[in-house]
Every structure is written in C-alpha cells, then in structure tokens.
Amino acid sequence: MKTSPTAEPTDYLQPASGGRFTEDSLLLARFLPEELDGRAADFGAGCGVVGLEALALGRLKGVKELFFVEAQAIFQSCLALNVERAAQRAGDRRPDAPALRILEADWRALRPASFSGRLDLLAANPPYFPADASGPTRANRLGFRHETLGSLADLTLAAARLLAPGGRLCLSWPRRRLSVLTTAAAVAGLTAARFHLPPRAGATLILAEYVRPGR
Numbered sequence: 001m002k003t004s005p006t007a008e009p010t011d012y013l014q015p016a017s018g019g020r021f022t023e024d025s026l027l028l029a030r031f032l033p034e035e036l037d038g039r040a041a042d043f044g045a046g047c048g049v050v051g052l053e054a055l056a057l058g059r060l061k062g063v064k065e066l067f068f069v070e071a072q073a074i075f076q077s078c079l080a081l082n083v084e085r086a087a088q089r090a091g092d093r094r095p096d097a098p099a100l101r102i103l104e105a106d107w108r109a110l111r112p113a114s115f116s117g118r119l120d121l122l123a124a125n126p127p128y129f130p131a132d133a134s135g136p137t138r139a140n141r142l143g144f145r146h147e148t149l150g151s152l153a154d155l156t157l158a159a160a161r162l163l164a165p166g167g168r169l170c171l172s173w174p175r176r177r178l179s180v181l182t183t184a185a186a187v188a189g190l191t192a193a194r195f196h197l198p199p200r201a202g203a204t205l206i207l208a209e210y211v212r213p214g215r
Helices: 023-031 049-056 073-093 138-144 152-162 175-188
Strands: 003-005 013-015 035-043 061-069 099-103 119-124 163-174 191-196 205-211
Touching: 013 073, 023 049, 023 163, 023 205, 035 049, 035 152, 049 061, 049 073, 049 119, 061 119, 073 099, 119 152, 152 163, 152 175, 163 175, 175 191, 175 205
Parallel strands: 035 061, 035 119, 061 099, 119 163
Antiparallel strands: 003 013, 163 205, 191 205
C-alpha cells in the first residue's frame, strides 16, 4: 500500500488515496478528557489519528489500555505503523504510557470480553451521512463518509453495551443532524454530559460527550 505523510499536526501515515483524515479527527482528539482511569477505545480508528493525537497532546492520562478498532483493510498498514511509532515515542516520554492495541474487527460485533472488560471511554469520528445519501467518490461508498458499515444508532447501542457505568462516549457529528444524535443516544439510554462548538468548525460540527448511567 502506498502511504503519504500528513503535514498536520504530527506525521501520521495514511492511505495515498481514499479515507483521508480531516480536521474533525484533530478536534475530537482535543475534546477527549485530560485524565481517565481504565480502558479507552477509538472506534472506526482509520489511521489511528484520534487516539494517537490525544496521547500526543498529553490527554488521557491514567489510561492503561488504548484500543484502535478498525475493520477496513485499506487502513491496517498505516494504522499499525502509526501505533508502533507512537508507542516508541510514548515509551520514551512517559513511563506510565498505556498499552496500545489494534483490533481488526467490526465494532458492531464486539462484546466487553473483546477488551478483557468494559470500556471507560469510547471515542468515534463516525460516518456522517446515511448509506443511501449521494456522494461524489468511491471512498464515500466504502464507509469513510457514509453509514455503510454501521449507523450512528449502531454506535450508540455499542457504547451502551461496552461502556462501564459512568463510562463516556465522545464523538464528532454534523450540527444539522443533531436531532439524529439526540434520538440515537436516548434510545441507547445514554445521558448528555458535554457539548462543544469548535471555533471555525462550530457552524457545521458539534463535539458531544454522553455518559452511560449507573455506578
């Protein structure tokens, strides 16, 4: 697979064509909690940008394991290389750096046992558009932008199934489809905790955090 380095903001490898990460992933990384005890996962991880950028920014302090869940073969080589390089850098800087693990899997089929226990954080930059929406590129049809490999409702139900009580789901989502997010979270029994409108992107994008109730 051909790969190309990005200029923003760390030298992440990504496929030479199709499935390029956008500013949304970087904004979501900055939105993740600064401290978190336990296990975290980046769903639909692509090249691993959300989770790895959060670590590079010094967020997720206290996390013991960080899982990168990605089903699509086009991302696997870049994801593995990015995770390997990040693990080396983190080990040099932080003696308490989390273990970084890759799961090549469809997150709709995962259960808590897939992570040796429930998650304390689930981060996702999910496809924004329904599967039947029009799109200009083949990449859109492969699931990078359209819900061909899982819908928002699938994601929120997975969060309810996989998160520990008090665990958090953090995601980016189009503001114009906020009602879809609100409905999906309510059906899954998740409680809204935090919303953020990023500067510049806030006109079109919302960052949201939901919590699985319970203790």
